[in-house]
Amino acid sequence: xxxxxxIAELTKRKNISRSYLRSLSPEAKxxxxxxxxxxxxxxxxxxxxxxxxxxxxxxxxWHAARHPE
Amino acid sequence: MxxxxxxxxxxxxxxxxxxxxxxxxxxxxxxxxxxxxILHNEPISTIDLDIFFxxxxxxxxxxxxxxxxxxxxxxxGFSFDHEFINIHGWLVQFVEASHxxxxxxxxxxxxxxxxxSRDAFVIDKEHLVAMWLFAGRAKDYQKIAMxxxxxxxxxxxxxxxxxxxxxxxxxxxxKWRFTNE
Numbered sequence: 001x002x003x004x005x006x007i008a009e010l011t012k013r014k015n016i017s018r019s020y021l022r023s024l025s026p027e028a029k030x031x032x033x034x035x036x037x038x039x040x041x042x043x044x045x046x047x048x049x050x051x052x053x054x055x056x057x058x059x060x061x062w063h064a065a066r067h068p069e
Numbered sequence: 070m071x072x073x074x075x076x077x078x079x080x081x082x083x084x085x086x087x088x089x090x091x092x093x094x095x096x097x098x099x100x101x102x103x104x105x106x107i108l109h110n111e112p113i114s115t116i117d118l119d120i121f122f123x124x125x126x127x128x129x130x131x132x133x134x135x136x137x138x139x140x141x142x143x144x145x146g147f148s149f150d151h152e153f154i155n156i157h158g159w160l161v162q163f164v165e166a167s168h169x170x171x172x173x174x175x176x177x178x179x180x181x182x183x184x185x186s187r188d189a190f191v192i193d194k195e196h197l198v199a200m201w202l203f204a205g206r207a208k209d210y211q212k213i214a215m216x217x218x219x220x221x222x223x224x225x226x227x228x229x230x231x232x233x234x235x236x237x238x239x240x241x242x243x244k245w246r247f248t249n250e
Contacts, residue, residue, distance in 0.1 A: 018219070021112060022111050022219065022221075026108050026184045026189075027079075027184060027185060029107050029108060029112050030077045030107070030184070031077055032107075032112035033077075033104075033107055033113075033115070034077045036114045037114060037115075037116065040114045058116055058117075059116060061116070061150055061153060061160060062117075062160055065148075065153070065155040065158055065159070066158045068158075
């Protein structure tokens with residue numbers, strides 16, 4: 001497969017995925033956001049644990065709100 | 070992922086907003102920012118829920134105070150930290166809108182969506198784009214680019230809004246950031 005056709009295939013897949021996400025109900029989109037937040041926070045904590053930048057303060061606030069002790 | 074709560078609880082947040090209206094604190098309100106972008110388009114990561122609103126009673130002080138909102142939050146056991154009020158696990162930011170003609174118009178023209186069987190008022194796509202253009206941060210331009218890319222804007226409506234709020238020149242100047250032109 002040439003690189004041009006690979007790019008075309010990836011673009012097609014991306015568009016299918018995005019149009020699926022756009023077609024979701026508001027509730028389903030909010031569930032997706034909910035999961036995205038969890039995944040993003042997890043990524044931030046892993047980055048910090050590996051010596052990278054610390055988890056931003058606003059994300060710490062988010063975590064404290066979402067996961068009260 | 071630990072301690073997941075099973076529901077997003079967004080319906081409960083909308084109920085709290087209704088309570089604020091019934092208590093005579095908040096008049097009209099509309100969801101804006103990235104959360105509104107998600108409802109119109111596709112999920113993106115954001116930590117907060119922006120609520121643009123008018124107070125029911127006009128404040129006499131020249132400096133706007135959000136005390137009535139914080140008093141309500143305290144009375145209902147919601148904690149807060151600077152700009153965020155934690156309502157059922159969501160960080161909600163209240164933005165009083167009466168000082169901005171654009172924000173006020175956005176609230177007046179908000180759409181009503183049913184979410185978790187409750188009415189939610191959401192700023193429409195074209196007003197969101199005008200508000201992001203006005204704010205002009207990188208993350209605002211990214212959201213405009215998403216809407217342009219998704220081809221979901223009513224361009225005639227957007228142009229009229231930009232004209233009314235003296236933003237057409239800025240659109241022309243900045244559009245290289247979010248269109249292919």
